[in-house]
Amino acid sequence: MFNFDFYNPTRIVFGKDRLVSLEQLVPANANILITFGGGSAKKSGLMDKVKEALGSRKVLEFGGIEPNPRYETLIKAADVVREEGIDFLLAVGGGSVIDGTKFISLASNYSGEPSDLLKFGFIPIPLDVVGKAIPIGTVLTLPGTGSEMNTGAVISYENGKYPVMSGLTFPKFSILDPTITYTLPKIQAANGIIDTFVHTTEQYLTYPVNGLLQDRFAEGILLTLIEIGLKSVDEPGNYDVRANHVWCATLALNGLIGAGVPQDWATHMIGHELTAMFGIDHAQTLAIVLPSMLEVRRDKKRAKLLQYADRVWNIQTGSEDEKIDLAIQKTREFFESLGVKTRLSEYGVSADKIPDVVEQLKVHRMAVLSETQDLTLNISQKILENAM
Amino acid sequence: MFNFDFYNPTRIVFGKDRLVSLEQLVPANANILITFGGGSAKKSGLMDKVKEALGSRKVLEFGGIEPNPRYETLIKAADVVREEGIDFLLAVGGGSVIDGTKFISLASNYSGEPSDLLKFGFIPIPLDVVGKAIPIGTVLTLPGTGSEMNTGAVISYENGKYPVMSGLTFPKFSILDPTITYTLPKIQAANGIIDTFVHTTEQYLTYPVNGLLQDRFAEGILLTLIEIGLKSVDEPGNYDVRANHVWCATLALNGLIGAGVPQDWATHMIGHELTAMFGIDHAQTLAIVLPSMLEVRRDKKRAKLLQYADRVWNIQTGSEDEKIDLAIQKTREFFESLGVKTRLSEYGVSADKIPDVVEQLKVHRMAVLSETQDLTLNISQKILENAM
Numbered sequence: 001m002f003n004f005d006f007y008n009p010t011r012i013v014f015g016k017d018r019l020v021s022l023e024q025l026v027p028a029n030a031n032i033l034i035t036f037g038g039g040s041a042k043k044s045g046l047m048d049k050v051k052e053a054l055g056s057r058k059v060l061e062f063g064g065i066e067p068n069p070r071y072e073t074l075i076k077a078a079d080v081v082r083e084e085g086i087d088f089l090l091a092v093g094g095g096s097v098i099d100g101t102k103f104i105s106l107a108s109n110y111s112g113e114p115s116d117l118l119k120f121g122f123i124p125i126p127l128d129v130v131g132k133a134i135p136i137g138t139v140l141t142l143p144g145t146g147s148e149m150n151t152g153a154v155i156s157y158e159n160g161k162y163p164v165m166s167g168l169t170f171p172k173f174s175i176l177d178p179t180i181t182y183t184l185p186k187i188q189a190a191n192g193i194i195d196t197f198v199h200t201t202e203q204y205l206t207y208p209v210n211g212l213l214q215d216r217f218a219e220g221i222l223l224t225l226i227e228i229g230l231k232s233v234d235e236p237g238n239y240d241v242r243a244n245h246v247w248c249a250t251l252a253l254n255g256l257i258g259a260g261v262p263q264d265w266a267t268h269m270i271g272h273e274l275t276a277m278f279g280i281d282h283a284q285t286l287a288i289v290l291p292s293m294l295e296v297r298r299d300k301k302r303a304k305l306l307q308y309a310d311r312v313w314n315i316q317t318g319s320e321d322e323k324i325d326l327a328i329q330k331t332r333e334f335f336e337s338l339g340v341k342t343r344l345s346e347y348g349v350s351a352d353k354i355p356d357v358v359e360q361l362k363v364h365r366m367a368v369l370s371e372t373q374d375l376t377l378n379i380s381q382k383i384l385e386n387a388m
Numbered sequence: 389m390f391n392f393d394f395y396n397p398t399r400i401v402f403g404k405d406r407l408v409s410l411e412q413l414v415p416a417n418a419n420i421l422i423t424f425g426g427g428s429a430k431k432s433g434l435m436d437k438v439k440e441a442l443g444s445r446k447v448l449e450f451g452g453i454e455p456n457p458r459y460e461t462l463i464k465a466a467d468v469v470r471e472e473g474i475d476f477l478l479a480v481g482g483g484s485v486i487d488g489t490k491f492i493s494l495a496s497n498y499s500g501e502p503s504d505l506l507k508f509g510f511i512p513i514p515l516d517v518v519g520k521a522i523p524i525g526t527v528l529t530l531p532g533t534g535s536e537m538n539t540g541a542v543i544s545y546e547n548g549k550y551p552v553m554s555g556l557t558f559p560k561f562s563i564l565d566p567t568i569t570y571t572l573p574k575i576q577a578a579n580g581i582i583d584t585f586v587h588t589t590e591q592y593l594t595y596p597v598n599g600l601l602q603d604r605f606a607e608g609i610l611l612t613l614i615e616i617g618l619k620s621v622d623e624p625g626n627y628d629v630r631a632n633h634v635w636c637a638t639l640a641l642n643g644l645i646g647a648g649v650p651q652d653w654a655t656h657m658i659g660h661e662l663t664a665m666f667g668i669d670h671a672q673t674l675a676i677v678l679p680s681m682l683e684v685r686r687d688k689k690r691a692k693l694l695q696y697a698d699r700v701w702n703i704q705t706g707s708e709d710e711k712i713d714l715a716i717q718k719t720r721e722f723f724e725s726l727g728v729k730t731r732l733s734e735y736g737v738s739a740d741k742i743p744d745v746v747e748q749l750k751v752h753r754m755a756v757l758s759e760t761q762d763l764t765l766n767i768s769q770k771i772l773e774n775a776m
Contacts, residue, residue, distance in 0.1 A: 001631040003403025008396070014648065015391025210628035212615060213635050216608025224600045240598035243389040247601050247648070256644075260402065260635070 001211045004260040010149045011173040012250065016239070018177050022053035022090075025137060025173045030088035032059045033081060035101045037093045039063060041141060044183050050092055050139060060084055065093065068275055068282065069100030071115065071157040074107060081108035081134060091138045091171075094188075095145025095195075098138050099153035102169040105133040118155060118162040121365070125166045133168035139175045142184060143246040144192030144283065146199060146253025148174035154272070160364050161272040176250065178242035186233050189245070190338035191283035193229040196249040197222060197334075198286040201308075202265050203258040205294065206371040208303050211261040215307070218257045221248050222312045226334060233338050266369035267293050270380055273360045280347050287335040287342045292387035294328045296379060300372060344387045354384045389599045392648040398537045399561040400638065404627070406565050410441035410478075413525060413561045418476040420447045421469060423489045425481045427451060429529060432571050438480055438527060448472055453481065456663055456670065457488030459503065459545040462495060469496035469522060479526045479559075482576075483533025483583075486526050487541035490557040493521040506543060506550040509753070513554045521556035527563045530572060531634040532580030532671065534587060534641025536562035542660070548752050549660040564638065566630035574621050577633070578726035579671035581617040584637040585610060585722075586674040590653050591646040593682065593692050594759040599649040603695065606645045609636050610700045614722060621726050654757035655681050658768055661748045668735050675723040675730045680775035682716045684767060688760060732775045742772045 013021050026032065032054065034047070041047045042063075051059060062077045080086065081104060091101035107114040110130050117125060140148045147153065148171060153164045181189075204218035224244055231238055232245040251257070270293070271285030280288070298305060302320070309315040309327035318326065332342050341347065358381045361367065369375040401409050414420065420442065422435070429435045430451075439447055450465045468474065469492060479489035495502040498518050505513060528536045535541065536559060541552045569577075592606035612632055619626060620633040639645070658681070659673030668676070686693060690708070697703040697715035706714065720730050729735065746769045749755065757763040 001403075001628060001635075003406065005399065005401055007399040010395075012392075012394040012647075014394065015389075018391065210632065212612045212632045213608060213639065216612055217605055220601060220604025220608050224604055227600060240389060243648075244598070244600045247389075251601065259400075260631075 001209055001260040002262070006255055006259045008149060008170065008255055010171045010254075012149065012176060013173055014176045014247070016177060016179055018175050019049050019053045019139065021175060022050065022137075023055060026054060026057065026088060026090070028057070030057050031084070031086050032057055032088045032090055033077070033084070033086040034059060034061045034090045034092055035065055035077060035097055035104065036061070036063045036091075037065050037067070037097050040183070041092050046139070046141070046180060047092065050090070060086065065097045065100040067096045068154070068156045068161065069096045069103070071118070071155055074100050074103045074155065075114055077104045078107040078114065087134060089134050089136045091136060092141065094140070094142025095147040098140075098147040098171070099145070099155065101136055101138075102147070102151070102153040102166070103155050103164055105136055105169055106130050106164070106166055109133055115157060117164060118157055120165065122163055122165060124151070125164070130166065130168065133166065136169065136171045137173045137175075138171045139180070140246070141180055142188055142192060143176075143181060143249035144195035146196070146249055148176065149250045149254040156276065159276050159360070161276050174250075176246050178239055178246050181242055181246065182236050184236065186236075186339065187281075189233045189236065190340050191281055192249060193225055193232060193245065193338055194283040194287050194335055194340055196252045197225050198267055198283075198290055199252040200257065201290060202267060203261060203263050205301050205304050205308060206262040206264050207301065208307075209261055214257050214259065214261045219311050221252050221257070224248050226312070229334065230337055262371035264371045266375050269366045269369050270357075270361065270383065273357045273364070274344070274349070277353070277357060277360060278347065278349055284340055284347070287340045288344050288347070288387050289383065291328050291332040291335075291342055293383050294331070296383045296386055297370070297375070298324050300370070344384065351385065351388050354381060357384055389597055389648040390650070394643055394647045396537060396558065396642055398559045398642075400537065400564060401561055402564045402635070404565060404567055406563050407437050407441045407527065409563065410438065410525075411443060414442060414445065414476060414478065416445070418445050419472070419474055420445055420476045420478055421465070421472070421474040422447060422449045422478045422480055423453055423465060423485055423492065424449070424451045424479075425453050425455070425485050428571070429480045434527070434529070434568060435480060438478070448474065453485045453488040455484045456542070456544045456549065457484045457491070459506070459543055462488050462491045462543065463502055465492045466496040466502065475522060477522050477524045479524060480529065482528065482530025483535040486528075486535040486559070487533070487543065489524055489526075490535070490539070490541040490554070491543050491552055493524055493557055494518050494552070494554055497521055503545060505552060506545055508553065510551055510553060512539070513552070518554065518556065521554065524557065524559045525561045525563075526559045527568070528634070529568055530576055530580060531564075531569060531637035532583035534584070534637055536564065537638045537642040544664065547664050547748070549664055562638075564634050566627055566634050569630055569634065570624050572624060574624075574727065575669075577621045577624065578728050579669055580637060581613055581620060581633065581726055582671040582675050582723055582728055584640045585613050586655055586671075586678050587640040588645065589678060590655060591649060591651050593689050593696060594650040594652050595689065596691050596695075597649055602645050602647065602649045607699050609640050609645070612636050614700070617722065618725055650759035652759045654763050654768075657754045657757050658745075658749065658771060661745050661752070662732070662737070665741070665745060665748060666735065666737055672728055672735070675728045676732050676735070676775050677771065679716050679720040679730055681771050682719070684771050684774055685758070685763070686712050688758070732772065739773065739776050742769060745772055
């Protein structure tokens with residue numbers, strides 16, 4: 001097991017009818033900016049309930065944060081924060097709204113050119129660059145990204161997607177009420193399951209380091225997702241199913257299962273380019289890239305793929321490669337059972353576009369990827385070709 | 389799944405050679421009291437390394453905190469805290485030292501009679517009783533109690549053991565260096581495995597509430613303990629084994645696996661009386677009570693016992709009761725394989741003492757126990773008789 005630090009001070013407020021907790025969770029004299037997305041939070045009546053729970057606190061709103069939140073939008077919100085003396089940000093939405101709100105929180109405390117903040121990648125922004133941030137709370141509407149209990153964000157700028165990390169942007173609290181997710185479109189529920197699944201495999205399907213408990217926890221998330229995934233899409237009002245979906249999503253990316261073990265993230269990095277270039281939903285890019293990546297990288301990941309076949313898919317017979325083939329096939333079938341296609345060609349992207357994707361990886365300094373830092377651009381190309 | 393709050397801001401600093409982190413973790417101008425137990429931390433050279441890492445900070449020492457830390461001892465330490473203007477407590481030890489240090493932290497900020505603080509049981513001490521506490525850091529030497537990442541303590545006073553909870557006593561950090569545990573006597577390693585195992589079953593072997601992920605995580609801890617338990621006792625210098633032992637112990641009682649599910653704790657409450665009356669090690673009382681309790685309570689716990697038999701012990705054949713019998717037998721055999729006896733008579737306690745134990749449960753307001761609050765004194769008596 002590798003050495004690690006684990007620290008996660010976000011307060012999770014989980015369950016039915018928890019919005020009333022806002023009264024205790026948000027400072028009484030807060031000057032709040034509520035951030036949200038395309039308006040479904042307003043249409044569903046959620047926003048009214050949030051404002052009611054906030055009582056007489058001063059509240060402004062900033063809507064229109066896009067899926068794959070765009071830098072230009074967030075900069076406008078940061079201006080509002082400064083102009084209006086906002087001292088609390090309440091994100092009401094899914095991962096894009098929460099990610100965007102983290103960036104607003106940092107950018108509004110940065111006096112330089114805010115696009116500077118996109119250049120740190122997976123390295124947390126140093127405190128001498130941004131030394132404080134506006135505190136954030138969240139009301140989660142779409143379980144999947146895990147952003148509600150971590151410090152990460154992914155921001156879209158020009159034609160790239162940029163990870164932004166900072167120890168200052170742990171949400172102070174996140175309200176996870178599964179009933180709030182009942183109105184999600186089916187495809188977004190499916191996306192949430194797949195996003196959670198691939199967050200888990202990024203931290204699990206690497207190479208063994210005797211992180212026995214981390215492996216068991218990762219397998220526990222995968223087994224739970226397989227058990228409830230289709231139900232979460234088909235039975236949106238099934239409380240227990242959605243509750244498990246939500247809790248899996250949060251725990252898949254709060255630092256716990258990745259503590260002390262290698263991490264890959266190649267599927268995400270390649271997927272980001274597919275979103276940026278072709279507008280394919282984030283989770284759908286993961287469903288395209290993961291099975292293909294596992295096929296191409298089977299030798300690097302052999303030991304963990306065999307463990308995955310055994311413990312997650314209960315595959316006990318056949319040669320090693322037959323077991324691995326079947327595990328990958330079952331992964332693909334699971335994604336497809338949720339209504340998500342797993343071939344790049346099915347999203348209208350033709351093979352002649354692949355060199356452009358690879359070029360973008362190069363531009364975005366993703367020329368070597370994976371837990372072993374030996375997944376070169378040639379291999380990325382092979383993965384994309386194999387995903388057609 | 390039940391509604392729940394989850395909040396745990398303790399920073400875990402895990403791995404080899406992490407003591408040097410004290411330099412960053414402890415405020416530079418801190419006035420520190422190092423708390424410890426019987427002196428093995430001094431003998432092993434650990435204390436010297438701790439003080440070296442603390443550099444020029446002002447340090448006092450308070451040793452002699454007993455296993456099952458005693459109120460009278462801790463009150464003396466609280467006096468030192470007040471007299472010397474201590475503003476940081478550094479616990480170097482196992483659960484008893486850490487539990488005791490939490491109580492010192494609270495008692496030194498309470499102006500009334502400190503034994504008042506023992507009367508709240510599992511209810512956190514209200515902020516209007518104790519409104520602040522001295523910050524605590526820990527260097528763990530004995531993995532088992534989980535005290536390094538939670539707010540709980542158990543304090544011995546007169547002839548009872550009293551749970552003390554407070555939201556103020558999360559350690560700010562805990563340094564978990566598995567190599568520090570290499571010098572533990574075998575029996576303490578075995579105790580740590582059993583303590584962790586029973587912390588897990590207290591939150592898992594109850595009744596189903598569709599906490600699918602919580603169940604998987606609990607099963608993951610149990611499976612890992614079964615995989616490494618004997619090795620942790622027999623191969624104290626096996627880093628990976630000890631690392632998994634330590635991480636299991638912390639995660640079994642940091643609030644995670646118990647969030648949103650019923651909890652039992654009858655085994656602990658009955659076990660506490662056996663420690664208080666007969667001086668049996670805490671973990672050994674759990675090894676005595678758990679198998680017997682599961683036999684007696686099999687109908688209340690039937691669904692989860694069958695799940696436990698299936699997923700933890702891989703028992704697939706036989707009638708329901710045969711499966712349950714075998715799972716309990718395997719649990720008992722696991723404890724005994726670690727060198728810990730599981731029968732009360734083997735600790736020199738005769739059956740005629742059982743009514744006295746039951747009387748003590750009554751005195752300590754433990755007349756009804758368990759996740760369903762229907763484990764009466766009569767049933768406690770039956771459990772103890774069955775444990776002979």
